[in-house]
């Protein structure tokens with residue numbers, strides 16, 4: 001570059017001595033160096049702007065550092081200073097782009113300085129509203145951990161609609177500084193006089209609507225309307241969303257007074273450019289029947305990197321897959337809407353902590369029914385248009401917003417119902433600054449949805465954009481070499497085995513409850529009862545559990561089943577093998593599901609529940625429904 005400048009000087013036709021030229025050349029070079037240095041510094045500043053430069057409190061920076069988070073993500077770079085300035089903000093950024101810290105960090109910082117004045121208030125200073133209980137728990141954990149690391153005196157509570165009025169009252173006594181909840185629960189608190197509207201008007205200084213694009217589709221519009229009438233004008237409102245849908249626009253008008261809209265360039269429109277660029281996407285075309293062989297090959301031959309999140313479309317298929325993989329020594333856990341809330345959270349924690357590598361998610365859409373809208377009229381809901389939309393959103397109800405940590409690969413064992421579901425599933429990898437990959441097993445009857453997905457990818461295609469390529473690492477021979485064994489084992493995973501596994505998971509959850517352990521210490525007879533029931537059920541299982549009904553078995557499975565029975569008889573051990581036929585091969589302690597220690601009280605039959613006993617989230621016995 002310096003040379004160019006000197007050439008230019010020459011081209012101007014000036015006659016100079018060699019000495020003068022050398023001097024000039026040196027000056028130009030020096031000048032260039034300075035310019036280059038300045039440019040580099042500017043670039044670095046842009047890319048590496050630190051949390052300190054964003055004006056973040058050193059306590060928060062230290063806390064982040066302890067979590068190995070050193071540099072802000074783009075959304076954090078833009079949002080944090082604005083929120084610190086007190087602006088209302090609508091922030092749209094891809095899933096996994098760090099939106100939670102983008103609002104939590106400035107929110108906490110504001111509360112650090114307000115904490116002394118807020119003590120006279122009768123209601124929390126900050127509300128964080130999310131669509132599901134899982135998200136509630138996730139945000140609550142994140143806030144609690146930051147507060148602990150910062151060593152500040154701030155109190156945070158999470159409230160769910162399933163808590164009794166007295167539990168809600170107890171939680172709100174004080175009051176806490178931060179309340180994490182769903183809109184439905186806040187409405188309950190307001191209408192039951194647990195939260196006084198006047199107190200809210202006086203205290204509330206910041207309200208966050210997280211996963212805003214889901215709040216309306218989850219049916220919270222009326223709840224939000226009920227709350228907004230009590231939100232004071234001076235209250236700062238933040239709206240965080242992964243997409244820019246009509247619902248977000250509606251919500252913006254409903255809640256925000258004078259919003260500062262952050263439209264990050266990488267955020268698309270309804271097509272939702274929300275798959276991180278650092279996720280490589282692959283597909284494998286195969287018949288539905290061959291999917292088990294293919295996934296076995298992928299995992300057994302270690303062709304995908306761990307940790308792996310595997311999506312199916314039903315709980316039944318999830319357990320089938322788990323039992324199938326288990327036969328090959330691949331241990332996994334099933335996350336599904338059937339398991340009680342605390343078990344799901346506990347399983348997530350274990351997966352995130354790296355205690356096991358394969359998590360199968362039954363993305364069955366039922367979770368929504370359990371999670372949202374606790375105390376409202378279902379008949380009305382069924383009639384509403386919203387209900388239809390909720391059904392669609394349920395597609396990613398299990399996964400949306402949940403922060404699965406360090407997932408390297410997402411496998412679509414079954415394709416989701418629609419392209420939006422695909423995008424949300426794939427968005428579980430490549431989060432933060434990580435890279436990731438996805439492999440979708442696509443059968444002929446899933447081609448329509450796959451075509452939709454490809455269309456979306458093509459629309460977003462640019463030089464460094466996403467595309468879906470055939471999975472290159474799996475040869476036909478490799479698949480064929482596993483086919484015989486895989487098909488043999490697949491046949492042994494019967495409907496009854498699947499049902500037993502589901503029931504067993506629920507039982508484990510009951511028996512491993514920490515709170516129940518305390519209860520059993522006080523009431524040993526209750527434990528005897530449960531054990532007795534276990535022994536009885538082992539000795540004398542109901543015929544429909546013991547024997548696979550004929551109509552469920554194809555001839556090969558019947559044959560296999562006979563052989564297994566003969567083999568058992570020959571070794572004189574009818575008890576060691578379980579009804580599923582193979583689960584007993586694995587040690588309890590090594591199965592992640594066996595380590596559940598969910599803290600909620602179980603309410604097994606036989607009146608074991610201690611009066612007033614509470615779940616870890618403050619709820620009183622509500623497990624019965626789940627167990628049944």
Ligand SMILES: Nc1ncnc2c1ncn2[C@@H]1O[C@H](COP(=O)(O)OP(=O)(O)OP(=O)(O)O)[C@@H](O)[C@H]1O
Nearest residue numbers: 071072073095096097098099100242401403431432
């Ligand atoms: N500055 C950062 N550096 C590195 N990792 C980060 C940073 N900020 C957040 N993360 C991590 O990135 C992951 C995704 O963050 P987060 O859950 O906030 O994303 P999100 O945008 O809210 O996604 P979603 O829309 O799916 O909820 C989390 O594990 C979080 O700890």
